[in-house]
Each structure stands twice: as C-alpha cells, then as structure tokens.
Amino acid sequence: MCIITFCMAVVSPVLAQQRYTISGAVRSKKSGESIIGATVTVQGKNTGVVTNDYGFFSLTLPQGRYTVIIAAVGLQAQQIEVDLNKNTELNTQLQEESNTLQDVTVSAQSKGRSISSTQMGVEHLSIKETKNIPVLLGERDVLKTMQLLPGVKAAGEGNSGFYVRGGGVDQNLILLDDAPVYNASHLLGFFSTFNADAIKDVTLYKSGMPAQYGGRLSSVVDxxxxxxxxxxxxxxxxxxxxxxxxxxxxxxxxxxxxxxxxxxxxxxxxxxxxxxxxxxxxxxxxxxxxxxxxxxxxxxxxxxxxxxxxxxxxxxxxxxxxxxxxxxxxxxxxxxxxxxxxxxxxxxxxxxxxxxxxxxxxxxxxxxxxxxxxxxxxxxxxxxxxxxxxxxxxxxxxxxxxxxxxxxxxxxxxxxxxxxxxxxxxxxxxxxxxxxxxxxxxxxxxxxxxxxxxxxxxxxxxxxxxxxxxxxxxxxxxxxxxxxxxxxxxxxxxxxxxxxxxxxxxxxxxxxxxxxxxxxxxxxxxxxxxxxxxxxxxxxxxxxxxxxxxxxxxxxxxxxxxxxxxxxxxxxxxxxxxxxxxxxxxxxxxxxxxxxxxxxxxxxxxxxxxxxxxxxxxxxxxxxxxxxxxxxxxxxxxxxxxxxxxxxxxxxxxxxxxxxxxxxxxxxxxxxxxxxxxxxxxxxxxxxxxxxxxxxxxxxxxxxxxxxxxxxxxxxxxxxxxxxxxxxxxxxxxxxxxxxxxxxxxxxxxxxxxxxxxxxxxxxxxx
The missing domain is CATH 2.40.170.20 (TonB-dependent receptor, beta-barrel domain)
Structure with missing residues (x-):
C-alpha cells in the first residue's frame, strides 16, 4: 500500500484535472485471437501502452479529442478518432497486412525491447519467423530458434536444452500457459515439446524478470x-x-x-x-x-x-x-x-x-x-x-x-x-x-x-x-x-x-x-x-x-x-x-x-x-x-x-x-x-x-x-x-x-x- 500511496502523491496535481479512461481489447479480425504486445498510442502525445497477455489495455487521458493508433507486428494499424468526455470502451480488431512482395516486412521486433521501456534482456520470438529458420530434420522449433539469440547457448549438438547467462539447464523457468514444463524435450533433446503450430507467443526474459515470475535463477520462457x-x-x-x-x-x-x-x-x-x-x-x-x-x-x-x-x-x-x-x-x-x-x-x-x-x-x-x-x-x-x-x-x-x-x-x-x-x-x-x-x-x-x-x-x-x-x-x-x-x-x-x-x-x-x-x-x-x-x-x-x-x-x-x-x-x-x-x-x-x-x-x-x-x-x-x-x-x-x-x-x-x-x-x-x-x-x-x-x-x-x-x-x-x-x-x-x-x-x-x-x-x- 505504501507504493500506491506514494504514486498517488506524485501524480495528485495531474489527477485534479478532468480525466477519462480508454480501455478495451485488441484482437485479430481473422481469428478473434487476442493480440499480445499490441501498441496503443496517442498521435502527437508522448504516451501509450502495450496490451497485456490477454490483449487488454487501459489508458487514462485528460478530456479532449484524440487520434488513437493501434498497431501490432504483421497487422494493419488502425487510427481511431475518440472524443473523450467519458470512460470509453474501445475493442479493436486488426486485419493482416496484404501479402504483396512490396509489403513483405518480416519482423522480429520484441514487444519488450522498446526504447523507452525499462525491461532489459527480453526477446520476443515471432512464430512466423521460426517457420523460415532451418533446423534439424525440418521440424520448426521455438527453443532451437531461441538458441540463436545472444546470451542463450545450446546445451549440445541437436539439443533443445539451453544455458542462459551462465546458468544451468534447470535454472530456466519454462511455462506453457502458466504451467511449468520440467523436461521440454523429445527424442533425448533433439526436438522440443512445443509444437509451433499450437503456439501464439514466446517471450524470453534473461534479466530484470518481472515480479510475477519466480522460482528460477537464469531465465523465464513464457x-x-x-x-x-x-x-x-x-x-x-x-x-x-x-x-x-x-x-x-x-x-x-x-x-x-x-x-x-x-x-x-x-x-x-x-x-x-x-x-x-x-x-x-x-x-x-x-x-x-x-x-x-x-x-x-x-x-x-x-x-x-x-x-x-x-x-x-x-x-x-x-x-x-x-x-x-x-x-x-x-x-x-x-x-x-x-x-x-x-x-x-x-x-x-x-x-x-x-x-x-x-x-x-x-x-x-x-x-x-x-x-x-x-x-x-x-x-x-x-x-x-x-x-x-x-x-x-x-x-x-x-x-x-x-x-x-x-x-x-x-x-x-x-x-x-x-x-x-x-x-x-x-x-x-x-x-x-x-x-x-x-x-x-x-x-x-x-x-x-x-x-x-x-x-x-x-x-x-x-x-x-x-x-x-x-x-x-x-x-x-x-x-x-x-x-x-x-x-x-x-x-x-x-x-x-x-x-x-x-x-x-x-x-x-x-x-x-x-x-x-x-x-x-x-x-x-x-x-x-x-x-x-x-x-x-x-x-x-x-x-x-x-x-x-x-x-x-x-x-x-x-x-x-x-x-x-x-x-x-x-x-x-x-x-x-x-x-x-x-x-x-x-x-x-x-x-x-x-x-x-x-x-x-x-x-x-x-x-x-x-x-x-x-x-x-x-x-x-x-x-x-x-x-x-x-x-x-x-x-x-x-x-x-x-x-x-x-x-x-x-x-x-x-x-x-x-x-x-x-x-x-x-x-x-x-x-x-x-x-x-x-x-x-x-x-x-x-x-x-x-x-x-x-x-x-x-x-x-x-x-x-x-x-x-x-x-x-x-x-x-x-x-x-x-x-x-x-x-x-x-x-x-x-x-x-x-x-x-x-x-x-x-x-x-x-x-x-x-x-x-x-x-x-x-x-x-x-x-
């Protein structure tokens, strides 16, 4: 409670103004899937948020008219005009980008590696990108792709086990929909347990793990x-x-x-x-x-x-x-x-x-x-x-x-x-x-x-x-x-x-x-x-x-x-x-x-x-x-x-x-x-x-x-x-x-x- 009280004291002059909240969920129009890490920004303002693990966002602003821009990697951005004079629910569906050669923008941008964010040591893997990376026997594998990133080392030839920043294999917390996976390998490590066709999002934290994660020393793979x-x-x-x-x-x-x-x-x-x-x-x-x-x-x-x-x-x-x-x-x-x-x-x-x-x-x-x-x-x-x-x-x-x-x-x-x-x-x-x-x-x-x-x-x-x-x-x-x-x-x-x-x-x-x-x-x-x-x-x-x-x-x-x-x-x-x-x-x-x-x-x-x-x-x-x-x-x-x-x-x-x-x-x-x-x-x-x-x-x-x-x-x-x-x-x-x-x-x-x-x-x- 002391943190909340402190934060309220810091921002009390701002809260004295009339302010309202824009909130909602961002989803794919094609599938209805929630979009993790979509950016919600206000045109002309240095403010914005990122959707959470379930596509939800909340943004509070002074009363007024705004242009809200909602964007995500591989999807067409939307600009929405909002007359903010009350709390507003803004549920949005984004369409896929057109697939012409001129529009090809295969991106591996991390949802956590924004210039302004405090989050360090984070990598966000694009499932579409793993499709194109050659691996053993052609089986797409998010853990093998992860081993190509800095600070992540393969545990051996063809092995899906990995070391992160000097830690052992067991010092990585691997979560599948919040459930710990204690052995994330098939066939003695030559394949991982994760079928890429079933996966929406993979985020690796190598340092500065958010406080909701715990129980391992070296990394979190969510x-x-x-x-x-x-x-x-x-x-x-x-x-x-x-x-x-x-x-x-x-x-x-x-x-x-x-x-x-x-x-x-x-x-x-x-x-x-x-x-x-x-x-x-x-x-x-x-x-x-x-x-x-x-x-x-x-x-x-x-x-x-x-x-x-x-x-x-x-x-x-x-x-x-x-x-x-x-x-x-x-x-x-x-x-x-x-x-x-x-x-x-x-x-x-x-x-x-x-x-x-x-x-x-x-x-x-x-x-x-x-x-x-x-x-x-x-x-x-x-x-x-x-x-x-x-x-x-x-x-x-x-x-x-x-x-x-x-x-x-x-x-x-x-x-x-x-x-x-x-x-x-x-x-x-x-x-x-x-x-x-x-x-x-x-x-x-x-x-x-x-x-x-x-x-x-x-x-x-x-x-x-x-x-x-x-x-x-x-x-x-x-x-x-x-x-x-x-x-x-x-x-x-x-x-x-x-x-x-x-x-x-x-x-x-x-x-x-x-x-x-x-x-x-x-x-x-x-x-x-x-x-x-x-x-x-x-x-x-x-x-x-x-x-x-x-x-x-x-x-x-x-x-x-x-x-x-x-x-x-x-x-x-x-x-x-x-x-x-x-x-x-x-x-x-x-x-x-x-x-x-x-x-x-x-x-x-x-x-x-x-x-x-x-x-x-x-x-x-x-x-x-x-x-x-x-x-x-x-x-x-x-x-x-x-x-x-x-x-x-x-x-x-x-x-x-x-x-x-x-x-x-x-x-x-x-x-x-x-x-x-x-x-x-x-x-x-x-x-x-x-x-x-x-x-x-x-x-x-x-x-x-x-x-x-x-x-x-x-x-x-x-x-x-x-x-x-x-x-x-x-x-x-x-x-x-x-x-x-x-x-x-x-x-x-x-x-x-x-x-x-x-x-x-x-x-x-x-x-």
Missing part, C-alpha cells in the same frame, strides 16, 4: 498457446521425413467461444519394423504430443480459458530395455475486468513429469518409476492507476511432490523405493512501472518467496565428509525447514532521443527445484531434488546495463547488454558421487558459490525482403566449492568464451523464400582424465581438475528454402526444404578414452559425432 479461431473453421497439417502433424480450430459459438486441437507424432518406429533383422524391427523410437484449448467469452468483463498438453516419448531396444517419459499439464484461467482500470487473472494449474524404465536382463526383470508433480494456484492483478503508473501485484502457491525412484521387480530382485519428498512454495509480489518524466522511466518492486520443506520422511544431519550423524523422522505435512527470501527488482531507462536509450536493472531470484545430471548431456532420467534442511535455496543477484539504438527509421536495431551475476548455494558432486542409488542424496553433494559475467551484441534487420540478425556473446561462468578443485574457482560445465550466430532470411519472390544460419561456439568445459592405473588388469582413469579441459570448438551451417505451392483464400500449401550441417562438420558429441590397440601403454581419445549433411523436406497445408 509460452502462450493459440486461443482458437472463433470466426471460421480451419485445418492445418504437415508431413515430413520423420513426423506428421495436424491441427484443427474453430468456433463453438461464433464470436463467443472456440476450440483448438493439435497433434504430432514421429514414425521412425514404422520404418524400423520394415527391417528383416529382429534386432532392429523390435526396437522402438518415437514421440507424440497433443495440445488442446477451449476459450469462452462469458460476458463483457469475463473470459474463461481451459488448456492442456500431453506428450510422451518411447525408446526401446529389442524387449531388453525400455524408457518412456513425458509431460502433462493443465490450466484453467479466468480473466475479469473490474471496470476500465483493474484487470485480474486467476489460474489453477497442474503439471506432471515422469519417466519409466523397464529392464529385462536374464531373469532380473524390473521397472523404475520416477515422478515430479505440481499443484499450483495463482492470481495476478494489474491496476492501470494513471498514464504514469501501472501497478502489478498478486500471489502464487505451489505444492511439489517428488517421487525420486521406485523399483518394482518381477523376478530376481526385491522391490525398493526412495523416499518421496514434498515442498510448499509461496510468493507474493508488488511492482510499479512509473513514467517519472518524458524521457525517464522507472520500474521497482518486490517479490517475497517462502519455501517450506515438508514431511513425511527421514531428514539427516551430515558432517563435512558427507557422513550421516543423525536422522530425524517427520510426519506427513510437518514443516521441516522454512526459508524466507525477499527478491527486490529495480529497473530504469533513460531515453536520449526517439531512437536511442540506456537501461540498467537489478534482480534477485531464488530457486528451490534442482536438477542433478550424471552426464554431460541432459537426459530424461536426470534427477530432480527439492530444497530441504541441508539443500538450501539457490540465490542469484544479477546486475545489467545496456545501450539500445534503432537505425534507419527502425529498419535496424542495435542492442548491447552487459551483465554480472553472483550465485549462492550452488550444487555440485563430491568426487566419485553416486546420485542414483543413494536415498540420502545430500551425502553425495557439495555446496558453494558461482559467478557469471559477459557482454552481448545483437544487430538485427527487421524489415524488407532481407531480414535477420548477427549475435555475439563473450562470457564466463565459474564455481567455487570447497572440496572441489582444491577449493579454487573452476569452470562451470556451461562455460563458453565465445558464441556467435548469423541468421538470414530472403524473400526471393512471391513463391520462394530462402534462409540460412551459421553458428560457432567455444567447446564446453569438461573433465578429462589426467592419468590411469590398473586394478585386476582393468584400466581405471583418474581425474584431478574439474572441468579443466575443453571440447573442440563447434560450428555449423544450415540452409533452408520454402516454396509456396498454392495460396487461395480458403486453401494454401507449401514445400519446405532444409539442409542441416551443410558442409558436414564432424562436431564432437562426446569424447571417450581407451587404450590404443597397437600399444596398451598409450591412451587414445575417441570422438563420437552425431550429424553431418542431414537433408529434409516437408509438405504443409492449410484450409
């Missing part, structure tokens, strides 16, 4: 599904080399309600069955996913959304080994407008991730099951207090359940299981975006996070060597340990002129869900653990500064951002740790601190027949944990010095569009053996320096082309071609060591590479 067309029925689909997809959408009641259903499946397993070799035709390798959404207009001020996702992968080898994993999410959201200035969104969210392993090994048959499940309630309020102040506040409560592993034996072994772990995560937040002066904006706020580790189960007291000193049992629901952390946010921007500005921000984040990985690549079986009496919440403090400039009438955009991030309570393994067979996982871990710093450049061409960008990141990521590397600082696994991406798209004519991207990055930090010895004629390698070596540098060129076959009002089709790794670079996926066959005294390194010259073609249609 993915919004399409709402469904409430005007006409449409069916879209595509057939590629390894997968097929289809989606259908349309009105349940025109203008009032709609549905969306999308499905996708790979069919590599169908080709395996064609083989005459029994060691091949009994193998399985496929994934499928399903997105669905219902959207109901309940009246002038109310809207209800029901959305869900279900995806599953299966990997099997000749009935000997089987691995299945997948996510399921569900979200029910209710939007309500309290008049023209107050908007609330209330959500009930479910999220589930699990994997199941089946092993049949000469009479020792068993299954392993692990699960992570969340129940989540949240409420988010937006108060458009006046043209200078927009206040956002709300709360969030999540109940976590982790089943680390249950072994069910069918023969030869005994059933066993690790203890379930439970956590209750709560947060309240308040933030104000304040336009202090014509060229100076300030955003400030606070998020208060409260986490409680809960019973039932045994909790331990251990010494510095990892030995258990004492065990305490807690009953179901009993509070074992509670952590309370304030997470302040502060951001500011100073605008030099209409085309350039500087910004600075500070943000603190905490994290209570932690991922343990036993390999250099992220796997579905990596182990999630939750904060308890020994494993403390991870904490990060990030400072950022940046310079932003639009060039040549906004055709080009230049961004330079530098950051410094400190991290507390970082987790790593003891030497020789076993993280999979220990119930007391705390005995295998060590804790310390981390730091990451770097500078990012992005030059982007946003309009014209040729568009694209060049990004470069220079960075460092390190840890210092007592008990590792002689207690000295060492490279984090995700440390890379250089990361470069070049992306280009060219509209050759009305039928052909061409694209290419080239990437280069320094090899990952890895631990290679420093020596070897023999035990019972078996060679044992020993390691001395944690992450003290480097994989070979990585680089790759991808090419793509799209041919528009037919394009009518009710039907269109196209062919998409791509060539992944066009010059056949043998990039290292993993390096192993062995004795040389001709000289056992000599050790040789063996490099394994995955892909070279991977062509693909797909046929897509829409009617």
């Amino acid at each position: 993915v919004r599904m399409n709402d469904g067309n409430n005007q006409d029925f449409h069916v879209n689909g595509g057939i590629g080399l390894i997968s097929a997809k289809i989606d259908a959408e349309g009105p349940i009641e025109k203008d009032k309600s709609s549905f969306l259903v999308t499905g996708r499946r790979t069919y590599v397993d169908a080709f395996l069955k064609l083989s005459n070799d029994s060691t091949i035709n009994k193998n399985s390798l496929y994934f499928y996913d399903l997105n669905a959404k219902l959207n109901f207009n309940l009246g002038k001020n109310d809207r209800l959304y029901v959305s869900g996702y279900f995806g599953r992968d299966k990997l099997g080898f000749n009935n000997v080994f089987g691995l299945t994993w997948g996510n399921a999410t569900g979200t029910v959201r209710w939007n309500h407008n309290f008049g023209s200035k107050l908007f609330v969104n209330t959500s009930a969210i479910f999220s589930n991730y699990n994997y199941n392993i089946e092993i049949n090994d000469n009479g020792s048959d068993f299954k392993i099951f692990s699960q992570l499940r969340d129940w989540n309630l949240k409420q988010d309020w937006q108060l458009y207090l006046n043209p200078r102040n927009t206040i956002r506040f709300g709360w969030n409560s999540i109940y976590h359940t982790i089943r680390p592993g249950e072994v069910t034996a069918t023969s030869g072994l005994h059933d066993t299981s690790f203890q379930n772990r439970y956590g209750w995560e709560n947060a309240v937040y308040l933030n104000n975006d304040w336009k202090v002066a014509r060229n100076f904006n300030l955003s400030y706020g606070m998020r208060l996070s409260v986490f409680s580790a809960l019973g039932k189960g045994n909790f331990y007291d251990i010494d510095h060597n990892g030995k258990i000193l004492d065990t305490t049992y807690y009953n179901s629901g009993a509070i074992v340990k509670t952590y309370v952390y304030p997470e302040p946010r502060l951001a500011l921007s100073y605008q030099f002129n209409s085309s350039s500005s500087v910004k600075a921000s500070y943000v603190r984040n905490t994290q209570n869900m932690h991922l343990l990985s036993g390999s250099s690549a992220s796997l579905p079986t990596d182990k999630w653990i939750v904060t308890n009496n020994i494993i403390k919440p991870e904490i990060s403090d990030q400072f950022s500064v940046g310079y932003y400039r639009n060039l040549k009438n906004n055709m080009y955009e230049l961004t330079v951002e530098a950051y410094y991030k400190t991290m507390q309570h970082q987790i790593d393994y003891r030497d020789g740790a076993d993280i999979y067979s220990n119930d007391a996982i705390e005995t295998q871990l060590l804790f310390g601190r981390g730091r990451a710093y770097g500078i990012e450049w992005l030059l982007r061409k946003k309009a014209g027949r040729f568009t694209g960008w060049v990004s470069y990141t220079l960075s460092k990521s390190e840890k210092q944990i007592d008990g590792i590397n002689n207690n000295q600082w060492y490279n984090a696994r995700q440390d890379r010095t250089h990361d470069i991406a070049l992306v280009g798209m060219y509209q050759l004519n009305k039928k052909w569009s061409l694209s290419a991207n080239w990437v280069y990055y320094t090899g990952d930090a890895v631990s290679f053996p420093s020596g070897k010895y023999k035990v019972d004629d078996r060679v044992i390698f020993y390691y001395t320096e944690r992450n003290g070596y480097r994989m070979p540098a990585y680089h790759r060129l991808d090419l793509g082309a799209t041919l528009q076959l037919k394009k009518h009002k009710k039907y269109s089709s196209e062919l998409s071609f791509s060539l992944y790794n066009a010059y056949g670079r043998k990039n290292a996926y993993v390096i192993t060591f062995r004795e040389a066959k001709d000289n056992p005294q000599r050790t040789e390194a063996v490099q394994t590479s995955l892909f070279s010259f991977v062509p693909s073609v797909s046929y897509n249609f829409k009617f």
Whole structure:
C-alpha cells in the first residue's frame, strides 16, 4: 500500500484535472485471437501502452479529442478518432497486412525491447519467423530458434536444452500457459515439446524478470498457446521425413467461444519394423504430443480459458530395455475486468513429469518409476492507476511432490523405493512501472518467496565428509525447514532521443527445484531434488546495463547488454558421487558459490525482403566449492568464451523464400582424465581438475528454402526444404578414452559425432 500511496502523491496535481479512461481489447479480425504486445498510442502525445497477455489495455487521458493508433507486428494499424468526455470502451480488431512482395516486412521486433521501456534482456520470438529458420530434420522449433539469440547457448549438438547467462539447464523457468514444463524435450533433446503450430507467443526474459515470475535463477520462457479461431473453421497439417502433424480450430459459438486441437507424432518406429533383422524391427523410437484449448467469452468483463498438453516419448531396444517419459499439464484461467482500470487473472494449474524404465536382463526383470508433480494456484492483478503508473501485484502457491525412484521387480530382485519428498512454495509480489518524466522511466518492486520443506520422511544431519550423524523422522505435512527470501527488482531507462536509450536493472531470484545430471548431456532420467534442511535455496543477484539504438527509421536495431551475476548455494558432486542409488542424496553433494559475467551484441534487420540478425556473446561462468578443485574457482560445465550466430532470411519472390544460419561456439568445459592405473588388469582413469579441459570448438551451417505451392483464400500449401550441417562438420558429441590397440601403454581419445549433411523436406497445408 505504501507504493500506491506514494504514486498517488506524485501524480495528485495531474489527477485534479478532468480525466477519462480508454480501455478495451485488441484482437485479430481473422481469428478473434487476442493480440499480445499490441501498441496503443496517442498521435502527437508522448504516451501509450502495450496490451497485456490477454490483449487488454487501459489508458487514462485528460478530456479532449484524440487520434488513437493501434498497431501490432504483421497487422494493419488502425487510427481511431475518440472524443473523450467519458470512460470509453474501445475493442479493436486488426486485419493482416496484404501479402504483396512490396509489403513483405518480416519482423522480429520484441514487444519488450522498446526504447523507452525499462525491461532489459527480453526477446520476443515471432512464430512466423521460426517457420523460415532451418533446423534439424525440418521440424520448426521455438527453443532451437531461441538458441540463436545472444546470451542463450545450446546445451549440445541437436539439443533443445539451453544455458542462459551462465546458468544451468534447470535454472530456466519454462511455462506453457502458466504451467511449468520440467523436461521440454523429445527424442533425448533433439526436438522440443512445443509444437509451433499450437503456439501464439514466446517471450524470453534473461534479466530484470518481472515480479510475477519466480522460482528460477537464469531465465523465464513464457509460452502462450493459440486461443482458437472463433470466426471460421480451419485445418492445418504437415508431413515430413520423420513426423506428421495436424491441427484443427474453430468456433463453438461464433464470436463467443472456440476450440483448438493439435497433434504430432514421429514414425521412425514404422520404418524400423520394415527391417528383416529382429534386432532392429523390435526396437522402438518415437514421440507424440497433443495440445488442446477451449476459450469462452462469458460476458463483457469475463473470459474463461481451459488448456492442456500431453506428450510422451518411447525408446526401446529389442524387449531388453525400455524408457518412456513425458509431460502433462493443465490450466484453467479466468480473466475479469473490474471496470476500465483493474484487470485480474486467476489460474489453477497442474503439471506432471515422469519417466519409466523397464529392464529385462536374464531373469532380473524390473521397472523404475520416477515422478515430479505440481499443484499450483495463482492470481495476478494489474491496476492501470494513471498514464504514469501501472501497478502489478498478486500471489502464487505451489505444492511439489517428488517421487525420486521406485523399483518394482518381477523376478530376481526385491522391490525398493526412495523416499518421496514434498515442498510448499509461496510468493507474493508488488511492482510499479512509473513514467517519472518524458524521457525517464522507472520500474521497482518486490517479490517475497517462502519455501517450506515438508514431511513425511527421514531428514539427516551430515558432517563435512558427507557422513550421516543423525536422522530425524517427520510426519506427513510437518514443516521441516522454512526459508524466507525477499527478491527486490529495480529497473530504469533513460531515453536520449526517439531512437536511442540506456537501461540498467537489478534482480534477485531464488530457486528451490534442482536438477542433478550424471552426464554431460541432459537426459530424461536426470534427477530432480527439492530444497530441504541441508539443500538450501539457490540465490542469484544479477546486475545489467545496456545501450539500445534503432537505425534507419527502425529498419535496424542495435542492442548491447552487459551483465554480472553472483550465485549462492550452488550444487555440485563430491568426487566419485553416486546420485542414483543413494536415498540420502545430500551425502553425495557439495555446496558453494558461482559467478557469471559477459557482454552481448545483437544487430538485427527487421524489415524488407532481407531480414535477420548477427549475435555475439563473450562470457564466463565459474564455481567455487570447497572440496572441489582444491577449493579454487573452476569452470562451470556451461562455460563458453565465445558464441556467435548469423541468421538470414530472403524473400526471393512471391513463391520462394530462402534462409540460412551459421553458428560457432567455444567447446564446453569438461573433465578429462589426467592419468590411469590398473586394478585386476582393468584400466581405471583418474581425474584431478574439474572441468579443466575443453571440447573442440563447434560450428555449423544450415540452409533452408520454402516454396509456396498454392495460396487461395480458403486453401494454401507449401514445400519446405532444409539442409542441416551443410558442409558436414564432424562436431564432437562426446569424447571417450581407451587404450590404443597397437600399444596398451598409450591412451587414445575417441570422438563420437552425431550429424553431418542431414537433408529434409516437408509438405504443409492449410484450409
């Protein structure tokens, strides 16, 4: 309340004038979908707002006549004359731009990267743009496209996992319609869980995260599904080399309600069955996913959304080994407008991730099951207090359940299981975006996070060597340990002129869900653990500064951002740790601190027949944990010095569009053996320096082309071609060591590479 009182005092002279509010929603005329990030400005005035995640806006002005301009990327802007002598509702529908060659303006402009906005480190991905960027096997992928942006690094060859500003894979909060997605990958990471045909909007926050987001240290990826067309029925689909997809959408009641259903499946397993070799035709390798959404207009001020996702992968080898994993999410959201200035969104969210392993090994048959499940309630309020102040506040409560592993034996072994772990995560937040002066904006706020580790189960007291000193049992629901952390946010921007500005921000984040990985690549079986009496919440403090400039009438955009991030309570393994067979996982871990710093450049061409960008990141990521590397600082696994991406798209004519991207990055930090010895004629390698070596540098060129076959009002089709790794670079996926066959005294390194010259073609249609 003190922030609201302060803001009222600041603007009280202005409020003495007669003022009225223009509010409403901006939607697509073609589909009825709400438009996120549309700009609502007043001609001749230095004032305006951006629509929120549900297309709503509110703008308060003195009484008078105004020309209101409403615009969005890829849509025709509207100018509306308003005689403002009372509160006015202005619901607007925007038409798509005409698709002549002269009008092609493929744009990747961020809704958050305005010159005046205080928001830093934000990238808004255009779904239309991802369609043209060549990727592995031609499957459009928003997470792979994201890896071409500065500050975002691929976790490995073909992997949909990513590192942001020196953080680990688990330090990214990935949301699908507000539901956390704990493993956003298919086929061991070669594809992401997000079917691009089901997605409306993707926003990445690398720093200065708004106060409504929390729970991860490094980034937020907010993915919004399409709402469904409430005007006409449409069916879209595509057939590629390894997968097929289809989606259908349309009105349940025109203008009032709609549905969306999308499905996708790979069919590599169908080709395996064609083989005459029994060691091949009994193998399985496929994934499928399903997105669905219902959207109901309940009246002038109310809207209800029901959305869900279900995806599953299966990997099997000749009935000997089987691995299945997948996510399921569900979200029910209710939007309500309290008049023209107050908007609330209330959500009930479910999220589930699990994997199941089946092993049949000469009479020792068993299954392993692990699960992570969340129940989540949240409420988010937006108060458009006046043209200078927009206040956002709300709360969030999540109940976590982790089943680390249950072994069910069918023969030869005994059933066993690790203890379930439970956590209750709560947060309240308040933030104000304040336009202090014509060229100076300030955003400030606070998020208060409260986490409680809960019973039932045994909790331990251990010494510095990892030995258990004492065990305490807690009953179901009993509070074992509670952590309370304030997470302040502060951001500011100073605008030099209409085309350039500087910004600075500070943000603190905490994290209570932690991922343990036993390999250099992220796997579905990596182990999630939750904060308890020994494993403390991870904490990060990030400072950022940046310079932003639009060039040549906004055709080009230049961004330079530098950051410094400190991290507390970082987790790593003891030497020789076993993280999979220990119930007391705390005995295998060590804790310390981390730091990451770097500078990012992005030059982007946003309009014209040729568009694209060049990004470069220079960075460092390190840890210092007592008990590792002689207690000295060492490279984090995700440390890379250089990361470069070049992306280009060219509209050759009305039928052909061409694209290419080239990437280069320094090899990952890895631990290679420093020596070897023999035990019972078996060679044992020993390691001395944690992450003290480097994989070979990585680089790759991808090419793509799209041919528009037919394009009518009710039907269109196209062919998409791509060539992944066009010059056949043998990039290292993993390096192993062995004795040389001709000289056992000599050790040789063996490099394994995955892909070279991977062509693909797909046929897509829409009617």
